[in-house]
Amino acid sequence: MPSPHNPLDSHLTRVLYSKEAIRKRIQELGREITDDYKDKNLVLVGILRGALVFLSDLTRAIDLPHSWDMCGASSYGSSTASSGHVQITKDVEVDLRDKDVIVVEDIYDSGRTLRAICDLVRVHQPATIEVAALLFKDKSDRASEVFVKYRGFTIPDEFVVGYGLDYNEYYRNLECIGILDPKIYS
Ligand code: IMP
Numbered sequence: 001m002p003s004p005h006n007p008l009d010s011h012l013t014r015v016l017y018s019k020e021a022i023r024k025r026i027q028e029l030g031r032e033i034t035d036d037y038k039d040k041n042l043v044l045v046g047i048l049r050g051a052l053v054f055l056s057d058l059t060r061a062i063d064l065p066h067s068w069d070m071c072g073a074s075s076y077g078s079s080t081a082s083s084g085h086v087q088i089t090k091d092v093e094v095d096l097r098d099k100d101v102i103v104v105e106d107i108y109d110s111g112r113t114l115r116a117i118c119d120l121v122r123v124h125q126p127a128t129i130e131v132a133a134l135l136f137k138d139k140s141d142r143a144s145e146v147f148v149k150y151r152g153f154t155i156p157d158e159f160v161v162g163y164g165l166d167y168n169e170y171y172r173n174l175e176c177i178g179i180l181d182p183k184i185y186s
């Protein structure tokens with residue numbers, strides 16, 4: 001497995017965003033959310049496991065009282081292409097009724113996971129639901145369109161890892177986000 005300190009020497013063909021660039025962008029998103037949710041009852045709902053790292057930095061960039069929880073969904077088996085079927089593996093436990101929820105996701109790819117989680121959250125009857133995704137894959141043929149209000153970075157339609165994003169459960173601990181060398185999975 002690659003050293004988190006030398007990602008370019010390891011399994012990435014290119015680093016897209018450094019630790020510092022990610023940190024700066026999340027501070028901006030945190031300020032934006034702080035402005036937008038001043039008079040609201042904010043709850044962040046992160047999607048396990050990929051959004052864990054993003055959520056942990058985003059919550060500390062928001063200067064408002066708020067709570068958060070995690071829910072679980074899995075769609076990628078061990079491959080790099082969405083299986084097309086989203087399984088809910090954990091429901092939300094914090095009370096969402098009449099709250100202002102932001103669903104926090106690592107990446108908006110086919111949109112299936114976000115669609116399934118937004119449907120799950122809606123069952124808990126929050127007042128409002130928005131979506132924050134650290135990465136927004138630039139593609140035209142999405143299975144489910146979901147409005148993503150808070151977007152970290154728009155990236156090319158390539159398979160990326162790091163900062164929570166995995167391939168076969170590895171690389172989540174990389175501090176940067178980069179394109180995984182296709183040799184690793186082909
Ligand atoms: P979607 O349901 O196709 O939008 O897929 C979303 C989920 O697939 C995300 O929560 C990620 O865990 C995973 N995923 C999608 N694209 C990538 C990628 O480029 N690298 C790593 N995981 C990805």
Ligand code: MG
Nearest residue numbers: 050076165166
């Ligand atoms: Mg994943």
